[in-house]
Amino acid sequence: MNPVVWARIAMSVAAFGAVLAAVFMLNLPASAENSPTLHGPGYCGPDGKLTEEGTCIDQEPVFVELCPGARKAVPYYRRLTWDRQAARVGDLADRTPIVKGKTCHWSRYAAGEWQARARASLKALKRWNREYAWWLWLPVNWRALSTCETHLDFEHANSTHLSAFGITIAEYDADAAYMGAPPWHVRHTPRDQYLAARGHLARFGDGWTCPGP
Numbered sequence: 001m002n003p004v005v006w007a008r009i010a011m012s013v014a015a016f017g018a019v020l021a022a023v024f025m026l027n028l029p030a031s032a033e034n035s036p037t038l039h040g041p042g043y044c045g046p047d048g049k050l051t052e053e054g055t056c057i058d059q060e061p062v063f064v065e066l067c068p069g070a071r072k073a074v075p076y077y078r079r080l081t082w083d084r085q086a087a088r089v090g091d092l093a094d095r096t097p098i099v100k101g102k103t104c105h106w107s108r109y110a111a112g113e114w115q116a117r118a119r120a121s122l123k124a125l126k127r128w129n130r131e132y133a134w135w136l137w138l139p140v141n142w143r144a145l146s147t148c149e150t151h152l153d154f155e156h157a158n159s160t161h162l163s164a165f166g167i168t169i170a171e172y173d174a175d176a177a178y179m180g181a182p183p184w185h186v187r188h189t190p191r192d193q194y195l196a197a198r199g200h201l202a203r204f205g206d207g208w209t210c211p212g213p
Helices: 003-028 070-087 103-130 139-149 168-178 188-203
Strands: 037-039 057-058
Touching: 003 188, 070 103, 103 188, 139 168
Parallel strands: none
Antiparallel strands: 037 057
16 A cells, blocks of 8 residues: 555544543543542532432532431420420420421530420429429318318408418418418418418417318
8 A cells, every 4th residue: 555545544543542532631530639429319519410320429528417316306305395384384485496407506506405495394393383283282181171161262362361271361471471481462372371271270279160180
């Protein structure tokens, strides 16, 4: 074959090879740091692309915070707080927490806040039970006396007698003071009235028209 023809064929092959090499080099990553990163299914960064298999190829790793403990703690302590507040007929704490779509930092903060509220509500419930939940602690004999005197009316007050135990107005404050309870006009919780009745018993021995305790 003519040497000129061979030379032209060789030049064409060399040029084609150079084009292929250039195209290949353009598609290579510049360094290992910029190599595409394969992530788990369903997560893609702003520059990522999902493959047909559902995985994501991106230049930067994608980290997803789950913190299931904090997210479950928020509704748990919220319900605990509300149940305790409702038990003492109190106002329910506001700011219903929504953890869906929130960061772990926010979820942990909300969990800590509601945990503190749950502890505070327990202390408040214990105080309320001690002062107002007479059905939990009032002895049977005193309950019978109050039932006979006023039908367990802890708001009982007329022109002559005060309290669920029917103590005379003239003696109530002194009876209460004897047991360390405040005067009627200052405070008269069911426990205050029970203490006043005990004070009355200690001072007079009885003094009720109904059978004494």
